[in-house]
Amino acid sequence: MLDRNVSxxxxxxxxxxxxxxxxxxxxxxxxxxxxxxxxxxSSAIRSESYSIETYSPYQDKDLEDICVFDAGDLELPFxxxxxxxxxxxxxxxxxxxxxxIPFMIGGEHxxxxxxxxxxxxxHSELNIIHFDAHSDLRDExxxxxxxxxxxxxxxxDLVGDNRIFQFGVRSGSxxxxxxxxxxxxxxxxxxxxxxTIVDMLKGKPVYxxxxxxxxxxxxxxxxxxxxxxxxxxxxLLDAIGKVSTxxxxxxxxxxxxxxxxxxxxxxxxALKLLREILLYVYR
Numbered sequence: 185m186l187d188r189n190v191s192x193x194x195x196x197x198x199x200x201x202x203x204x205x206x207x208x209x210x211x212x213x214x215x216x217x218x219x220x221x222x223x224x225x226s227s228a229i230r231s232e233s234y235s236i237e238t239y240s241p242y243q244d245k246d247l248e249d250i251c252v253f254d255a256g257d258l259e260l261p262f263x264x265x266x267x268x269x270x271x272x273x274x275x276x277x278x279x280x281x282x283x284x285i286p287f288m289i290g291g292e293h294x295x296x297x298x299x300x301x302x303x304x305x306x307h308s309e310l311n312i313i314h315f316d317a318h319s320d321l322r323d324e325x326x327x328x329x330x331x332x333x334x335x336x337x338x339x340x341d342l343v344g345d346n347r348i349f350q351f352g353v354r355s356g357s358x359x360x361x362x363x364x365x366x367x368x369x370x371x372x373x374x375x376x377x378x379x380t381i382v383d384m385l386k387g388k389p390v391y392x393x394x395x396x397x398x399x400x401x402x403x404x405x406x407x408x409x410x411x412x413x414x415x416x417x418x419x420l421l422d423a424i425g426k427v428s429t430x431x432x433x434x435x436x437x438x439x440x441x442x443x444x445x446x447x448x449x450x451x452x453x454a455l456k457l458l459r460e461i462l463l464y465v466y467r
């Protein structure tokens with residue numbers, strides 16, 4: 185996994201040793217509760233990556249000028265959630281111990297838990313910034329404690345109160361929303377209060393998790409649990425730019441499900457967003 189991948193995401197073709205960011209896929213959607221397909225996201229992004237330029241006109245930066253390594257996709261057992269999370273955790277911890285920034289492409293949102301487990305081991309005071317349509321704060325879903333509907337609650341188990349900051353949330357059960365009021369910070373529907381949180385988190389280690397269904401379904405239909413009323417591409421891009429000024433120690437982008445958007449527009453958007461995130465976070 186730490187040798188150069190034969191097929192790489194555009195611009196992510198530097199060696200592991202020289203790279204500051206390591207991109208890898210976590211193709212797992214074994215707990216998806218509505219429409220599966222997120223396990224195909226990283227392979228689709230990789231195969232479609234030659235449809236865009238390495239240069240970003242938004243930032244006047246180019247992927248060719250930075251060092252990013254594409255480690256390919258982890259081999260995750262589809263029917264074993266616990267083992268899949270363990271493999272993700274071990275891989276992310278290796279990257280962190282080598283002084284690099286892991287950037288995971290899901291997969292369903294539960295894969296974030298494996299990466300957060302690793303990040304907490306390296307950074308005990310970890311904070312989490314969470315962009316999502318769903319609060320993901322259920323304690324269990326259909327009797328399961330490990331689910332894409334419980335992932336942020338499981339992350340809370342690791343970091344505790346006042347360390348998770350959610351934006352764009354517009355869906356959740358009454359129970360989890362009420363529970364969240366007491367334990368996490370949530371800005372519903374948009375990023376209006378992001379500047380305040382960014383100022384508060386200056387100098388602190390941050391894990392950024394982006395569930396792409398935070399985007400409105402009109403621009404991003406290719407996701408397993410779509411929710412109307414989301415943010416635009418430019419609003420998300422602006423928010424990521426603000427968060428990138430923080431000490432991002434690890435991050436992920438989840439819930440692209442390419443088979444659910446046969447036109448390919450969702451994959452194209454995710455790929456473009458990936459380019460912008462890499463250029464923002466690289467330092």
